[in-house]
Amino acid sequence: MSLAKSTITDEQFVKVRCSTDARTHYFEATGAMYAQPMDDDEPLHLFDFLGVDISRCLKDEATSRWTLVSRKITLYLDTQTGEVLKSWQNPWTGEKLNVLHRSYDYQEFQVPQAIIAHIAPEISYISLDFNLKLPNQLASYPKYAEYSPEKYLRASDSYKFIFPTKMLDDVAVSSSTNRSVALSYYRMGPWEPWMKMKGKPGFLVLNYTGSKTDVFEELHPSIKEVIQERMPLFREAPLCRLDRSIATSWSRFEEQFDAYLRGEEFPLPAPIINEPCL
Template sequence: MTRSIRTAAICATAIAALAAGPALAQGKGKAAKARLLDPAVADDALEISKRVQCGEADGKPGVYHWSGKVYSRVAGEPDRLLFKAEGMNIRTCTTVDDPVRGKGWRLVSRELLLYLDPKTGEVVRQWDNPWTGEKLDVLHIANDPVNQSPQFPKSASGTPYSIPTLRREGRWFFMPFEAPLFYTNPLQGEYQDWVGGKYHAMEIFDFAFDAEEMLDTKNPTAYPTVSWVRISDFLPWMKMRGRQGQLVFNAMGNKLKSADELPAVLKAEIAANYPIYVAPPPVDDKRPNETSWTVFKKWVDARKPAK
């Protein structure tokens, strides 16, 4: 997801998680007796979030997959189906201790989204822009890394950790959140507050998971489903030259038991062109997060002829 599941650093804003505490007995290293987590307790809420986000244990990969479509929306014309899409995020978590805020965790990840031909389902290498008539090379989303800040039982101000959007309906938990984005666009100049050019988008995530699987600590993790919507400007590689319009991404997916469950098109593309996506970044990764816009800037700058 572009800043998520792209922004999964997005993901960081609203679905964070932690602590191996409930899973291990202190001191002896033996498995603690299974119990039910209580979402109203800060440590347990943190553990629930960790089960949404992470793999089974520190350093063990977790994989999300999502599948959907990409539409254009331009005033005065019908919406167009531009692409189908297949995406994945591979991540892992590590325990982080803070003397004041307690034992928490940090997530590191990288994510990939492929644009597919809506009729054939094949990976699109070049795209005929229907508005300009140009044939353009396609830059698929390949953001590495997409990491999150550490999450703890207490915030910096001492507020207990909670998941305010979490609600239960029968056997299901639902955890929706919206991430409105409005920040400096790396492709624009330094006067964006005066003349515009800011990156403006919204990402919407809706997680759903089985309450019994999530709350019972006998289960080392949980396997939620997720829906993802992104509304954003046209992508820079589309070379729209400031034309009015937006893109609407709509996808659904889930956390997988392993990367072996990814669809064939993703596994083939990773093997051929994105080999590092078989594993998450190292847990001590200190690199700044990438987005579709920062990756594009490096991509287009590398293609400029030498002066």
């Protein structure tokens, strides 16, 4: 069996990534994060993690274009016990730090109208690769100098969605087929600002794998607990494109810096709020 490089439509991609009926879908994932110093220090396995992507796909009837809107939670775990970390001792500086678990309350992605896919008779995959160089919004503020002093943020992200080929042509995707979609993700990127690396040369390597469901109750108990008890906003994906900027680790660190310094528990509470649409 061989994979043939082909092109699929945006609507076919939407069936794989979420659904064409604008329902919320979840990709739960587990993985690991490694440090790759670019000095004399050795690489380290820093964290395991557990996360969930909460997303829906929306069609603009005026333009027939699709947009994916989402929220994301990532919990950093102890590599030995698997417990959710509240604090972390930086192995290079020795400083004990508050762990700022990721909680992106809004992200969006306009789906291209044509997407490269690799097709086989039964199982196929889509690869979305992004190589970025962006200005670091924290670099110009002295108070963040020990956290994220780099002028630019450079990262490479690769998302692979593996799915039953029949999804591309199915008019109605069955529940079992929907649950057969898997995610593989790999990233090389800068230190997270909360790690307080003080300009140490190096980068992070992340990898995780995940699976798709449209049923909240099927998520990992730790994810369900944090959403139900602290973050009900994250139970559902945004209902529309929002009139606000897209969340990143750097924007969230800036927003939550004072809470981080106070040692508050992360992720911070996220109650249900009225979110204005574009």
